[in-house]
Amino acid sequence: MIGVQDFIGYYDWTFEYLRRTYGEEAVREYWGTCIAFDSQRHAVKLICEKGFEGMEEYWGHTLAMEEAGYAATRSEDCYRIDMHECPSKGFLLQHGLEAYHDYCEHCLGWIKPVMDQAGFVIDHVHNHRGQCVWEMRRAGAERAASPEVSAEDDVTRATNWNEGDHHEYRNSTKLK
Amino acid sequence: MAAGDFYFALNATFRFIHDRWGEDALVNYWESLAREYHAPLSQRSREGGLPAVADYWRDYFAHEPGGEVTVEATDEAVVVEVKDCPAIRWLREGGREIMPLYCRHCHHTASVIASNADLSFQLQGGGGTCRQTFRPDRSAVRNPKSQIQNPKCGGVAVA
Numbered sequence: 001m002i003g004v005q006d007f008i009g010y011y012d013w014t015f016e017y018l019r020r021t022y023g024e025e026a027v028r029e030y031w032g033t034c035i036a037f038d039s040q041r042h043a044v045k046l047i048c049e050k051g052f053e054g055m056e057e058y059w060g061h062t063l064a065m066e067e068a069g070y071a072a073t074r075s076e077d078c079y080r081i082d083m084h085e086c087p088s089k090g091f092l093l094q095h096g097l098e099a100y101h102d103y104c105e106h107c108l109g110w111i112k113p114v115m116d117q118a119g120f121v122i123d124h125v126h127n128h129r130g131q132c133v134w135e136m137r138r139a140g141a142e143r144a145a146s147p148e149v150s151a152e153d154d155v156t157r158a159t160n161w162n163e164g165d166h167h168e169y170r171n172s173t174k175l176k
Numbered sequence: 177m178a179a180g181d182f183y184f185a186l187n188a189t190f191r192f193i194h195d196r197w198g199e200d201a202l203v204n205y206w207e208s209l210a211r212e213y214h215a216p217l218s219q220r221s222r223e224g225g226l227p228a229v230a231d232y233w234r235d236y237f238a239h240e241p242g243g244e245v246t247v248e249a250t251d252e253a254v255v256v257e258v259k260d261c262p263a264i265r266w267l268r269e270g271g272r273e274i275m276p277l278y279c280r281h282c283h284h285t286a287s288v289i290a291s292n293a294d295l296s297f298q299l300q301g302g303g304g305t306c307r308q309t310f311r312p313d314r315s316a317v318r319n320p321k322s323q324i325q326n327p328k329c330g331g332v333a334v335a
Contacts, residue, residue, distance in 0.1 A: 001240075001261075001263070001281075001286075002186055002209075002282075002285060003236060003239075003240045003262070003263070004179060004180055004181075004183055004186075004240060004241065005236070005239045009213065010186075010213060011185065013209060013212070014189060014205075014209075017205060017208060017209070022197070026196075029196075030189075030192060033192070034188045034189060034191070034192035035185060035188065038184075038188035038191065039184045039185040039187070039188035039189075040184070040185075042181075042270075062179070062181060065179040065180070065181060066179045
């Protein structure tokens, strides 16, 4: 049986299998259709129907279920997640697994299409060490300030934040 | 305990590969996964024999969310009796349309894992209740499709 306790290992392996068998574009299609709108249809429903409240509900449930080390903060116009210990990337690091060349990209790969449909844009940075930060804002609105985040919760102030290779997105567009 | 919502991703992944590239592609995916990702499990099963097989699956199902599974080991075989499959239960309770070939992943992955451990594998049942049997290779039948009985999950949409 393919269960869920070691799902992350299969998931990473699957990205690489799709890439080597069908090409990199197939991996993007997998994230952007299969994961976003089939697997995560419950997230789509919550976020499209309830906006920021739906994000709180979805990530509150799923990150608790995955036992993530994170902080979520919300203002009227922005929802922010500071991920201090990603359980997903953490599993791969802990078990020395890296089948696909950029596992962390899968989050943007499915969340961006969901946010596009729901009318939100994403600022995001990840460091490939199990740490990342997300800010979601309404698309087309004047850019809202980031919510107040305590120094303890702000992952970008963590002593090891600057380790690793950082990928950065602003307004759902990759900068580097 | 593992995050049960990952069953949603497994179900969606099987459907995606099947609908995009066909049934043979899905079987190839399962068999490749078993051959590559599960190579350490095959090695462990080959080295430890049936007791290692029983220990692995007993521990595995103990850490899946929910379900009811017993694992019995004799000198002749290991029988995994799935009375209430945790995956099928989670998908049904989550209101997901279960990919019609979902249950076949057990057959294809476990057949390859077993074959690479000098064991045979037989699956009877499906749809949330099945019996999975591992035996030493002397009784193996190499054509996997001849070993599966009632392989479909019913493919029912459940509210």
